Amino acid sequence: MKPVRTAARALLASIFVVQGVRSFTKPDDSVEAAGLVTERVKPLLEKVDPRIPTDTRTLVRIKGASDVIAGLALATGHLTRPAAAVLAAGLVPATIAHAREDQSHFLKNLGLLGGLLLAAVDTEGRPGLGYRAGHAVDRSQLALKHAADRSERSIKRSQRSVKRAVRTARREAKIAAMSAATARKLPG
Numbered sequence: 001m002k003p004v005r006t007a008a009r010a011l012l013a014s015i016f017v018v019q020g021v022r023s024f025t026k027p028d029d030s031v032e033a034a035g036l037v038t039e040r041v042k043p044l045l046e047k048v049d050p051r052i053p054t055d056t057r058t059l060v061r062i063k064g065a066s067d068v069i070a071g072l073a074l075a076t077g078h079l080t081r082p083a084a085a086v087l088a089a090g091l092v093p094a095t096i097a098h099a100r101e102d103q104s105h106f107l108k109n110l111g112l113l114g115g116l117l118l119a120a121v122d123t124e125g126r127p128g129l130g131y132r133a134g135h136a137v138d139r140s141q142l143a144l145k146h147a148a149d150r151s152e153r154s155i156k157r158s159q160r161s162v163k164r165a166v167r168t169a170r171r172e173a174k175i176a177a178m179s180a181a182t183a184r185k186l187p188g
Contacts, residue, residue, distance in 0.1 A: 019067060020064040021068055039056075
């Protein structure tokens with residue numbers, strides 16, 4: 001399955017790397033289309049931090065750079081899940097922008113988004129974090145139960161030992177008392 005997964009990631013990432021390079025090197029080609037989204041995002045960015053650039057050209061270049069970096073990470077198999085999540089998050093605004101204008105781009109973006117979501121949750125056949133955490137909790141609870149059982153058995157053994165010691169001490173005290181009584185009765 002690994003060769004198929006590797007090829008699929010590279011194919012999925014290729015459009016983001018190519019488009020990212022284009023957006024970074026020639027941002028003016030995308031400024032007009034991106035303006036539909038960036039105009040809505042500008043007030044939010046200014047509220048978050050006034051130092052964040054809000055001009056469309058710079059935002060296009062930033063998105064291009066992030067697409068290249070995340071696309072290369074996805075294609076090469078490094079940090080694939082976070083890379084796919086970054087690409088998916090960056091694709092959402094473009095998909096929304098295309099919803100009204102161009103149905104074929106909208107559907108293409110939905111398909112890419114679906115692939116990225118699959119890549120973002122792909123654990124490569126290994127159990128996911130949720131499963132491992134739940135399994136660790138189960139193992140911890142089982143270990144605690146075994147420890148409690150062992151403690152309970154130890155306590156019961158100790159109680160039995162104490163009872164035996166008390167019985168032995170009583171018997172020896174009784175024997176000593178009888179020996180002392182017998183010694184008093186003897187003349188001498």
